Amino acid sequence: MPRVTWQVPGASPADPFAAIEADIRAMTASPWWMSAVPQQRAQAVTSRMLAGPGEWWLFGLWGRWYRCGLDGNWQLCPPPLDPIARQSMVPAPPGAGIPPVPPSLVTTGPDLTPGPLAADGLFGAPPPPALSARLQQTLATASAVNPAQFPMRDPQFAPGVPSPVAVSLFSVLWCAGAPVADADHPIFGLFAHSLSGVDAGPRWFLQPDLSLIVGAYTDRLRAGDPMAAAHIVRTIWETAESLRGGAAFQPRADALAAMAGSTLQMIQSDHGGIRFGDAAIYQEWLRRCPAPLRVTLLRETAPGDHFRLACYELAAAAAALPSAAAGPGEARRVAFALLAADLESVPGAIMSVLPWLDPEGARTLQSLAQPDHPLRRLWPVGGTLPDAVAGAEPQILRNLLAASYSTALAWCRLAGVAPPRPGFTVPSALMNAIVAAPDPVAGESMTPWEIIEAARAHLAEQRRADEESATPPSADGYEATSAWPGADPVADPDPVADPAGPEQQGTGAWPESPQSTSPPTTVGPGESSVPPTSVTPDPADAGRPEGRAPKPVEAYGMAFLPGADDVERLLTELRRRGKWVQSLRGQEVSSASAPAVLMVGEISCGQRRLTRMIARALAEGGVSSGDVRTLDSDDLAETDPRQLRELLAEHGGHTLLIEGLDSLILDDDRGAAYASALYRARVEGVSDTTVTATCAPERLAALSQVSPELVTDFRSVRLPDLSGLETRAELASLLATERHLRLTGGAWEVARRDLARLRGRGRLTNARLVEAYLDRACSRHLSQAGETHVFHGEGGITLDPSDFEGVAAELEP
Structure with a gap:
């Protein structure tokens, strides 16, 4: 086929390697590439080779360069760093003399996307401020939960740390180029107070396997708690989205964000599929990774190829050393010398490594077993590098550390x-x-992080003080961490739970939660289960049988019928969060903003009552006045999104209920602007306005997709489904108790029959419908009573079947 050149901005012909790479990237992204057959693609790639004295270069699989010498063997090899050596290469002439290229080296196109996978993300320069701010907010949301609902068993973490905090750290380590952290690094500082035994030295971690991160999600699915599972996935997604702002984390962060983002839309499907085991859900996560990012999953899917890529990046890092200045071949030899120094302590591992190396690399590695090999002069002695390596610039040493540690973990995984x-x-x-x-740039301090660390310490102390029972003491770093009881094993040759040395830290997992954390089952309207008893037994209630329904919660002189989520836990979390927020007053950090709660339920399912309880709970912590203000979506739609911050500020110190947040965001033409303005009003600076908002259950997924950062900022709670008979009967019992009403056994039979068939209309539905039903029966009783003063006694009013006859017909559409 004739050669076609795609002109790419920034591709300078003075650097043939950059020009060829840009040309192939543009070609694989073109419509022609999608329609071409494999033979055409292979010819197009191989026709773009570079040639030099006795060598050929090909840009191919995984977006890496391959070099072929006179022996005709191709090898993964980074191109030369020297500009003169790079410019000396010329396009290989077509025809005779070009070595054949194995089809396995030809790129597929999507695999070209990710860049280097080894970097100094946790021990290099401080991250960008935007990354730090977003990760800080993510961790604040992750920690603002009840540890009892998100249990974890891992001695690496302090007692009482909930699993979302751990999964956020595991996500950071998975995305990090090399999972070793400087104790003073700002990102690691966010998690320092959640870990046990943190000292001033570097912290060596094993890179968590992706199955461990997914296991936190499947653990909540197995516990029958999809909302908690959604919180775990949102934490993973938010963490990955934050890390995408840093070049050192970006390749794997892109992949993790894509998988978690897709999973946010598939939670209900996964909840149904968990019966096939954790391994089935783990495979679904792998399939959700977009094709251009699957190179980042080679560690999980192809450990041998992952090791080959690690060796490539080790050679690229070694090329910057003075001892490797002779060219790419010498850089590879230096890289294999450093690899051999680590392999010497595990002699049996070399036999698992050699099959994955090209012939030249295998020979070099084997020759280093000779005690007098000249390259052994590069080996450390007594923990000290030779001058040929130690004299390099700090950034070169950090790049080499990232590459060597990643390669070491790769061959450990490969050898098992x-x-x-x-x-x-x-x-x-x-x-x-x-x-x-130390590098002066990497050693700069950031005062805001000291504030965050102090806040984390305060929160940890508060959690420990609130725990009713002590968590078992943590084990030392040499013991293997726990696994998820009942989880299906996922094939993984990497001993993730084993320590990697005196300072190396394993990773843990979450235990099976007790049955009490599973949400109760809602009974359908066609079933004939009997109503529950939630009030003190009374002779007048004889004949009122018991059934199943959520148990009402009483607090601050109010009773509330919850949904599947534990409202008592919610109020406890809010009180704790309120005390923490109060301790941060005067410090300009977004974590000091008043809490926000998203109430997910149909209209008239207790939104206003729960908001009053939330306001009282926060008033107890000194964050809110206890007063509730209300705005609906129509009120907000009359406000310019740019003025939303000022509107919220008008309600500072109070609790603001926003009715129909989903309608504002999803139905208004300026919905995206409102979502962004509301989110920024809370995370940019400090907001003193507690926000509760309502969202219909069927619109939560759409709201999460349109504005995931806003939904993540809110603490979601599910309201009761009042379409079922048992839940309606329980609500009727609660409302009757508040009104000092008692129903006879016969009255309950009539009420059950009516509540099962009432459908309501307009806003007269759910709780308002049940309330109207009781009120009309009470009014009918009072209008027919011969002596209405009986109402003033402590016994209240006793309703019988005649008081309910015909009431349902009056309320039906």
């Missing part, structure tokens, strides 16, 4: 062995050299 107890030779020596000569 635990990292050596003394730690890896080369990464440890590199860290010693970096600490001895």
Whole structure:
């Protein structure tokens, strides 16, 4: 086929490697590539080779460069760094003399997207401010839950730390280029107070397997708590979205954000599919990763190929050392010398490594077993690097540390062995050299993080004080962490739970939750279960049988019929959050904003009553006045989105109920602007206005898709489904108790029959419908009573069947 050139801005012909790479990337993104057959694609890629004296270069699979010498063997090899050496390459002439290219080296197109996978994200320069701010807010939301609802068993974490905090840290470590953290790094500082045994030195972690992160989600699904599972996924998604703002995290963060974002729309499907086991849901997560990002999953799906890529990046990092200045071939030799230094402590691992290396690489690695090999001069001695390595610039040493540690973890996974107890030779020596000569840029402090750390310490102390029972003491770092009881095993040759050395930290998992955390079942309107008893037994209630329904919650002189979520836990969390927010007053951090709650339910399911309880709970913590203000979506639609911050500020110190938040965001033409303005009003600075908002259940998914950051900022709670007989009967009992009404057994039989068939109309539905039903029966009783003064006695009013006859017909449409 004739050669076609795609002109790409920024691709300078002076650098043939950059020009060819840009050309192939543009070609694979063109419509022609999608319609071409495999032979045409292979010819188009191989026709874009570069040639030099006795060597050929091909940009191919995984977006990496391959080099072929005179022996005809292709090998993964980063191109030369020297500009003169790069410019000396020319397009390979077509025809004879070009070595054949194995089809396996030809790119598929989507695999070109991710860049380098090893970076210094947790021990390099501070992250961008936007990344820090968003991750801080994510962690604040993750920690503002009841630990009893999100249990975790891992000695790495302090007692009482809920699982969303742990899964956020695991997500950070999974996305990090190399999971080793500087104790002073701002990102690690966010989690420091949640961990046990944190000291001033570097913290060596094993990279958590993706199945561990997904396991936090499947654990909540198995517990029958899809809303908690949704909170876990939102935490993962928010963490990954935050990390996408940093180049060191971006490749894997893109993939994790895509998988978690897709899962947010599939929670109900996964809830039904959990009966097939955790492994089935884990495979669904892998399938949800877009094709251009699947290179980042090679660690989970193809450990051998993952090791080959790690060696490539090790060679790329080694190329910057003075000892590798001779060219790409020497850079590979230096990289294999460093690899051999680590492998020496685990002799049996080399036999698992050699089959994944090209012939030249295998020979180089085997030759380093000779004690007098000249490249062994690069090996550390007594934890100290030789001058040929230690004299490099700090950033070169950090890049080399990231690549060497990632490669070491890769060959441990490939060989199925635990990292050596003394730690890896080369990464440890590199860290010693970096600490001895710190980079001034990386060592800068950020005062706001000290504020956050203090707030985290306060929250941890408050949690521990509120715990009724002490958590068992944590084990030391040498013990394996726990697994999820009852979870299906996912094939994983990497001993994630084993320590990698004296300072290396494993990762843990969440235990099976007790049955009490599972949400109660709502009974359908066609079933004939009897109503429950939620009031003190009274002789006048004889004949009123018992059934199943949510148990009412009483607080602050009010009773509330909850849905599947535990409202008592919600109020406890809000009181605790209120005390924490109060402790941050005067500090300009977004975590000091008053809480926000999203009430998910049909209209008239207790939204206003629950809002009053929330306001009282926060008033107890000194955050709210206890007063409730109300705005509906029509009121807000008359306000310019740019003025929403000022509108919220008018209700500062109070609780504001926004009715129909889903309608404002989804139905108004300016919905996206309102969502952004509301979110920014809460996270940019400090908002003193507690916000509760309503959302219809069937619109929650759409609201999450349109504005996931806003939904994540709210603490979601499900309201009761009042379409079922048992829940209506329980609500009728609650309202009757408040009105000092007692129903005879016969009255309950009539009420049950009517409540099962009432459908309501307009806003006369759900709680208002049940309330109207009782009020009309009471009014009928009073209008027919010979002596109305009987109402003033402590016994209240006793209703019989005649008081309910015909009431349902009056209320029906």
